[in-house]
Amino acid sequence: MKSGLLFLALLLVPAFAGAYQYDSRLSAKLKKEFEAQLRSVPAGRELYARLEKTKGYAKLRVLVRRDASPCFAWFDPEKNAVYFNSRYILKLFEAKGFKDSQVVEVLWGNKEVRAELVKYSNPIYLHELVHAVQCYLYPEYRQDAGANPLEFEYEAYFTEDIYVHERMKADPALLKSYIRGTYTDLYTDNIFGSYFTLSLDMGRYKEKIRRYYEEQLGGYLSLEKAETLQKNRAADAKIFAYASGDVGNYKRNGDSLARLQKEKAEYARFLEDFYKTRWPAFSADALLFLGSIALEGKNYPLALDCLAVADVNSAGYGLDPEVLGSLKTKGALAILETASFLRDNSKKMDIEVLSQHLKSLEKACAATVRPFPADLLELKDSVYPKAMAYYDKKHSAETAPARKDYYKENLDYFAAAAKAPPGEE
Template sequence: MRLLLFLLLLLPPSAGALQYDARLSAKLKKEFEGKLSAAQTGRELLARLAKTPSYARLKVLARKDDSETLAWFDPDDNAVYLNSRFILKFFAARDFRDAKIVEILWGNKEVRTELVKYVAPIYLHELVHAVQCYLYPEYRQDAGANPLEFEYEAYLTEDMYVHELMKADPALLRAFIRGTYTDLYTANIFGSYFTLSLDPGKYREKIRRYYEERLGGYVSMEKAAVRKQNSVADSKIFAYASGEVGTYARDNTALARLRKEKNDYARFLDDFYNKRWPAFSADALLFVGELALKEKNYPLALDCLAVADANSAGAGLAPEALSSLKTKGALAVLEAASFVRDSHKKMDIEVLSQHLKALEKACAATGRPFPGDLSALAEKHYPEAMAYYARKHAAETDPSRKDYYKENLDYFAARGEGGAALPE
């Protein structure tokens, strides 16, 4: 259907098709605003943006980029860019030039509506970066890198927005959980939403590892301040030796700006999390976990409910939320064990190993005994699982999938070597 929408609109190429940039930008910006306004999280972000003069001039553009980035905010251009390479993949269309993509998007509301519907959470994520740059304009200049803490706010805002949308209409989430629908944008947003935790520290640590250790080019505000302070100390010595006092003065001013922005943003971020955690995370885990139970996606249900139950102590949950997590967590363990007993002969090794692994981790986390009759099944199939993930890891080139296979290879290798016994 999406491909048909694109193909029906193809016209002979016209010169200067990028003349549609401004008009497309205005339409996309307005239509995204309409989509974001459907949720409280979106309305709050738009209200913050409305107070900044720069937002009125923000552009929304489609441009090809060879990276794996779906969208990005460019503070120099004051623009949110949608990676046209992925727009084409989303519509299963062939490799048109940006000019043609812009023209088609500008000229057809049905195509735009389909795109806006699925890209909105990712666009919202980039708008968070826009307001951050508007309010803390000196950070990149003074720190020399992207601020890691900005991602903590952007991901939480995106996950809250997705949660609101899914609670209002869970059809997309249910289809994704049961495996009957996916697309590249939906897979991306649920990839974050499904990894929520009752512990905000664990949530932020997941983000930190991805940006600092895998992507690079990101630095915490604390590290940036220390780095700048050391640089200022060096420039002071050089200034006295060379007479270049102006350089030292500029560096000292930049350090003062960086310290102020670090402190201001740290207060904002603490307040932002404290007002929303753990009520939001508990509600999201219960919501996703219950849907996963209904759709018989037991690995996801166990991760959301049983593991959350184990982490609930000291999380400050309301008594009713705590009781619901414990009840649903116990139910998830019982249902998952029964499902594996009844269906393991029909499962391939990846599906079986993931069910056993999820059940094992849930039992260990909650102190429940691993079902004795499933121990023999696990011991029989874990060596096979280890060999399977070793082959997949060796052949995989996509970094995310390769990490997934490596994590599973390590897990089943440890089990196969007897390095960790099944919980009793």
């Protein structure tokens, strides 16, 4: 349906339509329609309450531009605009070969096309609005740190995951379709990619974000590291000032460090409170909800990953005893159902699906201090070497960083767990 909508609409647009003449009108429509979606749940309303206290939000624009980066959208503080990457909009609608001016005009003029974009990308827009409010409240950060603040992503992802959770609890139809494998699109893949990897462990959750932004993307810096670098710059400037008699540069670096330290302290207090008042109650509720939906839809690897987290260390997370009990009960049920499913269906599964079920079952048993089902040990021992070879081949051929990391993670797991062939033990 989405493919036909945009394709037919684009055919009605002249090939050389006036470039970007509909920017302002489209921006107003998107801003209004996204707001209606975001305000439907508490997380969105809370974000708008913060935005409305700033001077910048009233003039914020929502624009569509093509970019070669892997970003679906981004906030530009200098332009005070959230940009949507037209490459991905065209992919959503399975359309090719159209200029930005045409895409902008169609989105402005066709309510149905615009509604589809808003429907599936609203969590991404919310993520970028979090960055907008961060820049409004901490305007000097990029100037003084010289990099994107990693902590801003901790807030943006957590806010997005809370928002997605509230939306899915209100209407789980999209989530159920996605888990059953009957619906997907590139925006939903991205959104659930974060939501599906929630953890009771706050440190583990943040580490996943840190690794992606610091080690893979680059250009991101923690507030702590930024302060250290700025202190070093101030110290260097002091030495040069004494040597040259130029105190101006030294003063500028000192002022910059003072601003950075002030913003670091203010934001650190906010972020600590933001997490502390929501964690782990939110993550436990999300894992229980998502795991239950996955169990209902017979997506056993996801169900196990969500529900079998109530391990021997769970008491340290400060969970409500009733919630902890529910996680343990449903986790045990997920283990039993997965084992039964494997007994009945292992011969019908390809190597990737089969190995992922066995891997999830093994990890769940270990986390909950349960023995792996004895009657499935022979199956596991025969599958793991094949899985190792499969992921080795996939890893060698893959070029996309995210997929390559996924294959490497699985290759390492199955290589470590696979038994040596007879005679080589």
